[in-house]
Amino acid sequence: MGGRAGLKGTDGVVEKAKALGAKPVSPHRAEETLNALALLCGGANKTRAEFLTCSGKMGAEELAAAGIAHEIVFDAPEETSAADTIAACKRFAKLGVDLIVFAGGDGTARDVWNAVGKSVPIFGIPSGVKMHSGIFGTTPEAVAKALHECIGGELSIGEAEIMDIDEEAYRRGEWKIRMFGTCLSLVEPMYVQQGKMLFEEQSDEQAKEDIAEHVCEEINLNKELLWILGPGGTLEAVGKRLGIDKTLLGVDAFAGGKQIGKDLNEKELLALLDNYKSNKARVVVSPIGAQGFIFGRGNLQISAQLIRRVGLENVVVVATPGKLAATPVLRVDTGNKKMDALFAKKGYMLAVIGYRALKLVKIDSMKL
């Protein structure tokens, strides 16, 4: 709700936002979503799903407005806060819900994720200022469509990143988006052709395994290189296959058959490269968050300077087909205009999407 008041979200500044005339947009967005869902199902009473919700403005009013039957399982106070979101989601998880749908932005996404972790898939109605996390539908209508398909069993559960602004950096006057972890969310199922006109669903997890197999084979074939592994779930799978303790959120280094650096910062990475015998390295990254950034979101350690030293041709992008289905472009925001321009000029990259499987993906120079 802070957007129109010129704030970067309302985390901790709700009162200030209200004083500046900000009005919550979430209830309206939630209502739009629920109305669209009722329409898709052919009536508010035909959704074929059970809705559990919180009292008042935290869900019950919106469901009632859309005419959808629901059960209130959490009593919300008049003025709600993040603590209520967390308490309500814990209650939902305890009751064994299949999916938690919330309206908000990255801040709310983090609250929900903090409450349930990876025990329940979560999905967001876009109504915040920052929406970098990979769990938001693009519009309320798109959310309704996804929910409709989810109820019909047409969507799978996959992994997505929880992203938000780095508050510490923000207090220093820097605008940094970082990754906080991974959660479960709704994804389009991917089908692979098995034989003549027969398709089988392939999970995102399987795709990650296949990508990991490919990357590990490359690492073994190129033992003389220093391998810099970026953050995220796909690279975590690579680490697992290598048999190392890869950090989910950090940048790690691997060479000569072992892990030689963990959660490295820019300086440490540059020093490692300088002291490495061949001075040659490859950087493996995956698109992070909802907008498909391969640099500049959650991996600022891999700076423009480091990329320049390694060389653009030694940047390996890995992405699951599910991720590319949701965001079919790659974006770059290294904070260095020259470097960003080099990527923009390149225009596209061959991303590794499975074992020995490559797909051309466009590099979108537009910043988000």
Next chain:
Amino acid sequence: MKRNPTAFLKEDYDTLVRNKLDWKIRQLEGPSAPHCKIEGREMIMLCSNNYLNLSNHPKIIQGAIDAAKKYGAGSGSVRAIAGTMDLHMEVERKLAKFKGTEAALIYQTGFAANAGLIPQLVGEGPDGKRDIIISDELNHGSIIDGVRLAKCDRGVYKHGDMAELEKVLREADAKYRRILIITDGVFSMDGDIAPLDGIYKLAQEYGAMTYVDDAHGEGVMGPDGRGISAHFNLHGKIDVEMGTFSKAYGVVGGLVAGSRDLINFAYNKSRTWLLSGSHPPAVAGAQLAAIDVLDTEPQHVKNLWENTKYFKQQLKSIGFDTGNSVTPITPIMCGESAKAKALSDAIIKDGIFALPIIFPMVAKDKARIRTMMNAGLSRDDLDRALAVLEKNGKELGII
């Protein structure tokens, strides 16, 4: 350990049935003909690959009978050891002549050709530099399986998109040893064709090999049904022209046409060819007769295209969307899966045999009935099929 080693058979099958992804095998009682008897009912066949109705051609049937009488029921061995008869060699010679290539090679099936040849064409060099296959995203499952058996990287380009193919080529150029571009000639879900002229041009520019799977184009495309390469005036220029005798030719068997070097290479390296028994003489005799019929009786291909043109035009004037088809494969777009299934059920009740193609074989909103034309259907047959489609299409709100 105590375990039930075969429990998965039933479990997996039950899952397929539950998700409605299992094949319902339908039985033909009699020949595959324009008018078929299927499970006790007379039907107009609109989904066989027997485009030219050659499986019922008297000369081809006679070719099979004569060869069986002269050479026996079986061939006794794999081709490489003792299973090559003069008859088999004669088919390969005739086929090469018909296709306008130096040489040709017969595989047991089209699938065997793709699964046996593709993996041999690529690999990695002694320096560890790998090869890459660049493949159209809508290529057939047998290509996909052939590619899977190959020890190389694979890149995909957007269906028929030459700009994207060039970008992939540009990216791959320096990194890889050999580059192999593979495409279907005619795409079996939409009935559209590959821009082979564009692919050939790019392949020349980047020094890439070209491989076309023309299963649905052999006997259909180009002058006298000589295939997609002939259609683009590129006969003898595509490195590997792969096709099949099982569709328009009306028999069975895979075929590869290309240079003498290619065939010599395949004779010695292609495992599906080396390790399966050769075709029975009756099959080879029928293949030989089929090539003769195509070469000397142009009316079949002509009828097929006249029927195709009429059927497409009428479908469009009734109000059906027939997608991007330019071949005898004409999809009738229905939208969501349920509509396509309903239309198929309804027309089968009315004696027209054509099946739905639904998600995940095609996109969720692109479910369709796939029809395949036959040269042996009369104008009356087509009008009857069109009337049934119109009536049911209207009732279901598709048109």
